[in-house]
Amino acid sequence: MIIDRVTEPLKVGVLGFGGLGQAAARILAPKKEMTWVAAADRKGYAYEATGLDVDGAIAAYRGRNSVGYLEPQGTLSNNSIEDLLSHGDVDGYFLALPNLPNTFMADVARQFIKSGWQGVLVDALKRTSAVEQLLELQNELKEAGITYLTGCGATPGLLTAAAAVAAQSYAEVHSVKITFGVGIANWEAYRATIREDIAHMPGYNVEAAKAMSDEEVAALLNKTNGILALENMEHADDIMLELAGICSRDRVTVGGVVDTRNPKKPLSTNVKITGRTFEGKISTHTFILGDETSMAANVCGPAFGYLKAGMALHRRGMSGLFTAAEIMPQFVK
Amino acid sequence: MIIDRVTEPLKVGVLGFGGLGQAAARILAPKKEMTWVAAADRKGYAYEATGLDVDGAIAAYRGRNSVGYLEPQGTLSNNSIEDLLSHGDVDGYFLALPNLPNTFMADVARQFIKSGWQGVLVDALKRTSAVEQLLELQNELKEAGITYLTGCGATPGLLTAAAAVAAQSYAEVHSVKITFGVGIANWEAYRATIREDIAHMPGYNVEAAKAMSDEEVAALLNKTNGILALENMEHADDIMLELAGICSRDRVTVGGVVDTRNPKKPLSTNVKITGRTFEGKISTHTFILGDETSMAANVCGPAFGYLKAGMALHRRGMSGLFTAAEIMPQFVK
Numbered sequence: 231m232i233i234d235r236v237t238e239p240l241k242v243g244v245l246g247f248g249g250l251g252q253a254a255a256r257i258l259a260p261k262k263e264m265t266w267v268a269a270a271d272r273k274g275y276a277y278e279a280t281g282l283d284v285d286g287a288i289a290a291y292r293g294r295n296s297v298g299y300l301e302p303q304g305t306l307s308n309n310s311i312e313d314l315l316s317h318g319d320v321d322g323y324f325l326a327l328p329n330l331p332n333t334f335m336a337d338v339a340r341q342f343i344k345s346g347w348q349g350v351l352v353d354a355l356k357r358t359s360a361v362e363q364l365l366e367l368q369n370e371l372k373e374a375g376i377t378y379l380t381g382c383g384a385t386p387g388l389l390t391a392a393a394a395v396a397a398q399s400y401a402e403v404h405s406v407k408i409t410f411g412v413g414i415a416n417w418e419a420y421r422a423t424i425r426e427d428i429a430h431m432p433g434y435n436v437e438a439a440k441a442m443s444d445e446e447v448a449a450l451l452n453k454t455n456g457i458l459a460l461e462n463m464e465h466a467d468d469i470m471l472e473l474a475g476i477c478s479r480d481r482v483t484v485g486g487v488v489d490t491r492n493p494k495k496p497l498s499t500n501v502k503i504t505g506r507t508f509e510g511k512i513s514t515h516t517f518i519l520g521d522e523t524s525m526a527a528n529v530c531g532p533a534f535g536y537l538k539a540g541m542a543l544h545r546r547g548m549s550g551l552f553t554a555a556e557i558m559p560q561f562v563k
Numbered sequence: 564m565i566i567d568r569v570t571e572p573l574k575v576g577v578l579g580f581g582g583l584g585q586a587a588a589r590i591l592a593p594k595k596e597m598t599w600v601a602a603a604d605r606k607g608y609a610y611e612a613t614g615l616d617v618d619g620a621i622a623a624y625r626g627r628n629s630v631g632y633l634e635p636q637g638t639l640s641n642n643s644i645e646d647l648l649s650h651g652d653v654d655g656y657f658l659a660l661p662n663l664p665n666t667f668m669a670d671v672a673r674q675f676i677k678s679g680w681q682g683v684l685v686d687a688l689k690r691t692s693a694v695e696q697l698l699e700l701q702n703e704l705k706e707a708g709i710t711y712l713t714g715c716g717a718t719p720g721l722l723t724a725a726a727a728v729a730a731q732s733y734a735e736v737h738s739v740k741i742t743f744g745v746g747i748a749n750w751e752a753y754r755a756t757i758r759e760d761i762a763h764m765p766g767y768n769v770e771a772a773k774a775m776s777d778e779e780v781a782a783l784l785n786k787t788n789g790i791l792a793l794e795n796m797e798h799a800d801d802i803m804l805e806l807a808g809i810c811s812r813d814r815v816t817v818g819g820v821v822d823t824r825n826p827k828k829p830l831s832t833n834v835k836i837t838g839r840t841f842e843g844k845i846s847t848h849t850f851i852l853g854d855e856t857s858m859a860a861n862v863c864g865p866a867f868g869y870l871k872a873g874m875a876l877h878r879r880g881m882s883g884l885f886t887a888a889e890i891m892p893q894f895v896k
Contacts, residue, residue, distance in 0.1 A: 257841045260734065391728045391891070392850065398721055398865040398892050399856045401593065476894045504853075507860040508590045513853030517725065520837075520846030523732045527840040532731040546881065558724070558891040559731050561809045 240541055241279070242534070243268030243320040245311060245338070246327035247291050249420040250354070253526035254326050255284045257534065263563050264534065268318045274298015274306040275314040311338065315345040322350035322537045322544075324530070328422030329353075329360050330440045336363035339371065339378065348375035348549075350540035354383025354529050356426060358479070361466040364551055372550035377543050382536035382554045384528035385410055385484060386467040389501040389517065391532075393467070394474055394555040396515040400505025403477040404512070407502045408467060410486035411495035412525050417451065418444070423525075427488055430463045456491035474555040495521045499528075535559030573874055574612070575867070576601030576653040578644060578671070579660035580624050582753040583687070586859035587659050588617045590867065596896050597867065601651045607631015607639040608647040644671065648678040655683035655870045655877075657863070661755030662693050663773045669696035672704065672711065681708035681882075683873035685866050687716025689759060691812070694799040697884055705883035710876050715869035715887045717861035718743055718817060719800040722834040722850065724865075726800070727807055727888040729848040733838025736810040737845070740835045741800060743819035744828035745858050750784065751777070756858075760821055763796045789824035807888040828854050832861075868892030 242264045244254045251269065258266040265281045273296035276282055282303060290300040298306040307313045314320075329335045335353055342351060355361060364380050371378045381387055385408050393406045417424045424447060429439035442450075451458075463486070468479035487496040499519040506512055519528060538560040543552070575597045577587045584602065591599040601610045602620055606629035609615055615636060623633040631639040640646045647653075662668045668686055675684060688694060697713050704711045714720055718741050726739045750757045757780060762772035775783075784791075796819070801812035820829040832852040839845055852861060871893040876885070 253841070257734070260841075388728060388731055392725060394891060394894070395721060395724045395728060396850075397894050398868040399852070399860045400864065401590070403894075474894060475896055507856055508586070508593075508864070509857060509860065511855040511857070511860075513855035515851065515853050515856070517729075517850045518848065519732070520848050522844040522846035523840055523848070524842060524844070527732045527842065527844075531733065531841070535731040546879070548879065556891055556893070558727060558889055560889070561727070561730050561736075561807060563808055 239263055239265040240321045240538070241265055241267045241319060242537065243270070243314070243318065243323040245270050245323055245325050247271040247287070247297050248326070248328065248422050250423065250526065250529060251326035252288050252291070254324055254530045254533065255287060257530045259284045261562055263538065268314055268320050269297045270310040270314045271296050271298070272310065273308070274304055275310040276300045276304040277314060277318040278303040279319060311341055312345065315342070315347050320349065322352065322541060324533045324537060325351060325353040328426055329355055329357065330422060330425065330436060332357060332360055332436050333363060335360055336367060339364060339367055342376055343367070343370050343374045349377070350537055350544050351376060351378045352382045352533050352537045352540060353380050354387060354533050355381055355466055356386070357464050358466045358469045359464065361469050368551035375549045377540045377549045377552070379536045379540045379552045379554065379557060381466045381470050382533050384525065384532065386465060386470050387554045388528055388532045389499070390467045390470050390555045391559065392517040393471060393501050393503050394476060396503040396517065397476045397505065399507060399515065401508045403503065403505040404481060405504045406467070406471060406477065406482045408465070408484040409497065410499040411497035412486065412488040413493045413495040414490055414525070415493040417447070417490040424490065427458050427460060430460045431458065451490050456489055457496070458488040458490065460488070461485040470553040470555040473553060476555070532559055534562045538562050572596055572598040573654045573871070574598055574600045574652060575870065576603070576647070576651065576656040578603050578656055578658050580604040580620070580630050581659070581661065581755050583756065583859065583862060584659035585621050585624070587657055587863045587866065588620060590863045592617045594895055596871065601647055601653050602630045603643040603647045604629050604631070605643065606641070607637055608643040609633045609637040610647060610651040611636040612652060644674055645678065648675070648680050653682065655685065655874060657866045657870060658684060658686040661759055662688055662690065663755060663758065663769060665690060665693055665769050666696060668693055669700060672697060672700055675709055676700070676703050676707045682710070683870055683877050684709060684711045685715045685870045685873060686713050687720060687862050687866050688714055688799055689719070690797050691799045691802045692797065694802050694886070701884035708882045710873045710882045710885070712869045712873045712885045712887065712890060714799045714803050715866050717858065717865065719798060719803050720887045721861055721865045723800045723803050723888045724892065725850040726804060726834050726836050727809060729836040729850065730809045730838065732840060732848065734841045736836065736838040737814060738837045739800070739804060739810065739815045741798070741817040742830065743832040744830035745819065745821040746826045746828045747823055747858070748826040750823040757823065760791050760793060763793045764791065784823050789822055790829070791821040791823065793821070794818040803886040803888040806886060809888070865892055867895045871895050
């Protein structure tokens with residue numbers, strides 16, 4: 231069995247405490263196999279070996295924009311990740327950070343390498359180019375004893391893994407087509423994520439999207455009736471499926487529709503995997519996410535599933551870079 | 564990367580040479596990463612280090628009921644597995660054997676343990692009780708240096724893996740419901756598989772089904788117009804998902820419809836994974852197999868994907884028993 235019979239809960243940290251980080255903390259709260267011991271944002275961090283209080287941390291962040299204000303475990307810091315690494319005892323981190331700028335996640339990985347910390351890192355990166363930057367670090371991660379799992383959110387992540395499983399029926403995979411629908415009632419709770427989406431729209435890029443004020447985002451959404459329609463997005467599902475040997479990246483396409491004014495999804499998120507069987511038949515497997523599952527559930531759930539799987543690898547001395555397409559996530563109780 | 568950059572093709576054997584074993588050989592033939600070097604059935608075996616000829620082997624089996632008649636690589640033997648193990652150099656075997664009687668697969672595993680052979684074994688077992696027998700062997704497999712992956716066909720296998728991925732969105736999994744449709748034009752080519760299906764029908768068991776003559780099977784199918792409707796089947800998906808910590812086995816149900824007179828599937832094979840998200844929403848993810856994919860493609864494709872993944876584990880010194888729900892299969896080129 232690759233599943234570890236965990237006797238002690240894993241001590242887990244969450245970096246970034248926006249919408250995604252807060253959802254991650256809520257997901258961890260009832261888990262028996264993981265304890266949420268650490269959080270960090272731009273302005274501070276909080277650490278408590280016996281577990282942090284989710285409501286308190288969220289209140290601190292909402293009220294004063296940093297978990298560093300959480301009493302008594304919070305500490306304000308301009309080097310929050312570095313300081314947390316030197317103070318906390320953490321088995322693995324979920325990097326719930328918006329990758330803005332696009333080099334940010336790789337920079338964070340370098341910070342971990344430099345610190346001498348050993349453990350499991352999981353990100354929910356979106357862009358192909360961000361994974362390419364991490365690929366350049368794979369030897370350093372390996373030597374540092376860090377087991378880094380990239381692309382472990384919803385897409386890439388959950389849907390990439392489903393595509394990797396589905397591909398098994400085929401002698402050749404012709405196309406992997408991911409179409410997501412996201413409905414959020416209040417985009418303001420996901421400011422960074424929305425800007426990442428806008429960066430995928432024609433006429434925008436990462437820098438332009440990041441530079442937009444909340445008013446400019448609101449003005450754009452007013453023009454589109456709250457809808458962001460995204461096609462041929464740069465999503466790391468492509469490089470991940472290519473690295474897993476399933477198909478070349480040009481056969482993978484990602485598009486979607488984000489409704490920023492309605493929690494109901496404008497369409498059911500799905501991935502279609504088309505290929506040729508050994509008998510020469512062309513067919514398509516389809517994996518469809520239930521509409522009632524939120525972006526937060528579909529991103530953070532898999533992220534911790536991969537963190538648990540990563541810990542099993544780490545304990546067997548396997549470090550370096552892995553993707554969601556090559557590891558089976560493990561269910562976290 | 565867990566994916567090995569394979570420099571030399573894996574030397575793969577197929578045990579059992581009925582419909583499934585023959586399809587397995589056809590799937591292997593064009594692969595660059597695997598060479599089909601060995602086959603065995605009840606009456607003989609064939610081995611060729613540079614690769615066996617698929618058409619020749621199938622002709623030998625169809626004409627005279629054993630690959631042992633293949634010239635010049637075939638050998639007739641009443642201890643075909645044992646003899647093959649002492650003569651061949653094989654990295655991994657797909658056990659394409661009907662598990663009749665229900666203790667057969669565990670007996671074969673014992674033969675491998677006893678022989679001193681080390682490598683990867685993959686089965687496409689169906690029944691929960693058969694996996695339970697293998698669980699009793701897990702320490703022996705580990706000590707023997709055998710990496711054994713069980714339940715690696717379609718269901719259990721492909722659909723179990725899809726369920727394990729899908730479960731990640733949920734805080735709790737309420738049900739996993741597998742419904743398969745199988746259409747085969749000529750059941751005579753899958754004599755053993757059909758008997759395994761019949762064994763799941765009310766009023767039958769494994770022994771009774773195995774004892775049926777072809778005429779008795781044909782008479783039964785005449786009564787049902789060629790349709791076998793199966794409900795609440797004993798399928799190892801349940802124990803595999805339980806072992807992976809996803810849900811208790813009573814939450815997993817498997818049923819299906821087999822049309823023995825029509826290659827078109829009577830319904831699209833699918834798995835529905837229902838659970839509760841961390842926010843308290845109940846939802847269902849669905850994974851649907853394309854109708855054009857055959858049972859052979861959906862069983863043998865995953866089996867070799869798990870064999871490749873098993874080899875990556877084996878080379879890292881990981882032996883013992885694993886299931887399709889805890890390992891990500893790797894695509895075989």
